[in-house]
Amino acid sequence: EDQVTQSPEALRLQEGESSSLNCSYTVSGLRGLFWYRQDPGKGPEFLFTLYSAGEEKEKERLKATLTKKESFLHITAPKPEDSATYLCAVHRGATNKLIFGTGTLLAVQP
């Protein structure tokens, strides 16, 4: 069965303290892996799409990487405004739908 697991569930960092969020998946026929950011009371905001193992994408302090079994979202020197829930989702081509993980709640303290 298709599954997406994110860890940790919650992460508290000091401003400037770099870390990584993990998204591991078991899905056949992966067509893409997506990262989203969700702020309280708002809809998920698209960050990155990764399509194949070895691919990397960067945006400001965020860098997403992909292997055949997992993806990492690396956060370098985070700021308080990076605090949010980060969601990972996989697209399985056969079903044409996104399967979301349960997210990592990141809190960055000044």
Next chain:
Amino acid sequence: DTAVSQTPKYLVTQMGNDKSIKCEQNLGHDTMYWYKQDSKKFLKIMFSYNNKELIINETVPNRFSPKSPDKAHLNLHINSLELGDSAVYFCASSEGQGDEQYFGPGTRLTVT
């Protein structure tokens, strides 16, 4: 300009009532979706339409009926509301199936 908009933002109603949530996107996308996010923040697809045609219909009670009058609109009508329907409902759109999805601000539905 709001890319994906939903109305209303909040909806409080009693069990047994019928309600609708409206969604509009001005991105020119072909595909639209409805998701349900439960109290544990888990997002699950309910329906997907591509060019007004239903392409994904998850195991959702038939009290939920989506309607797409045109490519830019996807509405969700819910009959005989139950306590378990309380959640945040998100509309989303994408250029095509499998492309990145853009989400609306959500509608928080509370059934009392």
